[in-house]
Amino acid sequence: MQRERVADDIYVFTSDLYAQVTAGAVVTPAGTILIDTLPFPQETLELKEMVERRLHSPVRYVVNTHYHADHTIGTCLFPDAAVVAHSACRRLLDTIGRAGLEQSQAQVPELADIFVVLPDIVLEEGCLNLHLGGKTVQLIPSPGHSQDSVIVLVPEDRVLFASDTVMPVPTLIDGDPECLINSLRLVASMPVDNVVQGHGEVILRGEINHTIDGDIRYLRTIQKKVAQLAQRGDGVDALKQISIESCGKSRIPMNGLVVDLHSANLRKLYGNIVVDRTDCR
Numbered sequence: 001m002q003r004e005r006v007a008d009d010i011y012v013f014t015s016d017l018y019a020q021v022t023a024g025a026v027v028t029p030a031g032t033i034l035i036d037t038l039p040f041p042q043e044t045l046e047l048k049e050m051v052e053r054r055l056h057s058p059v060r061y062v063v064n065t066h067y068h069a070d071h072t073i074g075t076c077l078f079p080d081a082a083v084v085a086h087s088a089c090r091r092l093l094d095t096i097g098r099a100g101l102e103q104s105q106a107q108v109p110e111l112a113d114i115f116v117v118l119p120d121i122v123l124e125e126g127c128l129n130l131h132l133g134g135k136t137v138q139l140i141p142s143p144g145h146s147q148d149s150v151i152v153l154v155p156e157d158r159v160l161f162a163s164d165t166v167m168p169v170p171t172l173i174d175g176d177p178e179c180l181i182n183s184l185r186l187v188a189s190m191p192v193d194n195v196v197q198g199h200g201e202v203i204l205r206g207e208i209n210h211t212i213d214g215d216i217r218y219l220r221t222i223q224k225k226v227a228q229l230a231q232r233g234d235g236v237d238a239l240k241q242i243s244i245e246s247c248g249k250s251r252i253p254m255n256g257l258v259v260d261l262h263s264a265n266l267r268k269l270y271g272n273i274v275v276d277r278t279d280c281r
């Protein structure tokens with residue numbers, strides 16, 4: 001696990017074990033607000049040890065930015081904390097989340113003792129502010145990567161936890177491209193100095209607009225290329241011709257996992273087009 005301090009009282013933890021997932025800690029004298037957890041319990045416990053034992057700030061709240069297991073699986077390791085998320089996150093954790101965890105447990109022995117924790121406090125619409133120890137932590141809906149996604153702003157420190165709304169390659173496998181583009185524009189409009197991505201490195205102020213522009217351009221490019229290919233009547237195998245580089249992104253981040261995410265994005269968009277056509281008949 002990597003640890004980085006992005007403001008006096010704000011830490012970012014990055015998993016060494018899976019897909020560079022990030023979690024954040026806003027540490028205050030009245031306790032800590034955690035934004036997501038890490039995918040392997042041993043790393044989340046290391047994070048907990050650092051915040052609670054070394055910084056003497058018990059975790060009071062755990063924010064789930066969306067229901068995907070790589071971000072929520074460690075929630076159960078904080079039994080004394082209140083869990084905060086979008087109302088859709090609670091619903092999705094209770095259904096798809098439970099099924100997904102069972103599948104993961106069958107493959108990953110380290111997850112044997114993990115269980116799903118449903119959020120105690122949910123955001124139905126608008127924004128939700130948590131006030132603790134002089135800090136404000138604001139949950140703002142940002143659907144697109146998934147329908148329940150939120151971004152988390154700490155205005156006092158000009159830090160935004162963008163979660164998977166911002167990733168080295170935008171990912172819409174479980175979401176919607178138009179919503180994701182709107183949410184990326186929302187991220188670009190935030191008054192911040194640091195954007196913490198859901199996976200990978202923290203983005204500094206000078207790089208934020210450039211990064212978001214590149215992400216939107218990537219999404220527009222894959223929409224166009226997949227539509228052209230489908231219009232020609234090409235089958236799903238032809239998607240292999242659309243390389244990640246030809247859409248303006250590198251294949252290097254996340255130890256190459258971005259290539260798989262890119263392929264899945266293409267298949268999702270292609271599937272949408274085929275479904276639309278079937279609907280028209």
Ligand SMILES: [Zn+2]
Pocket residue numbers: 021068070071164198199
């Ligand atoms: Zn993720």
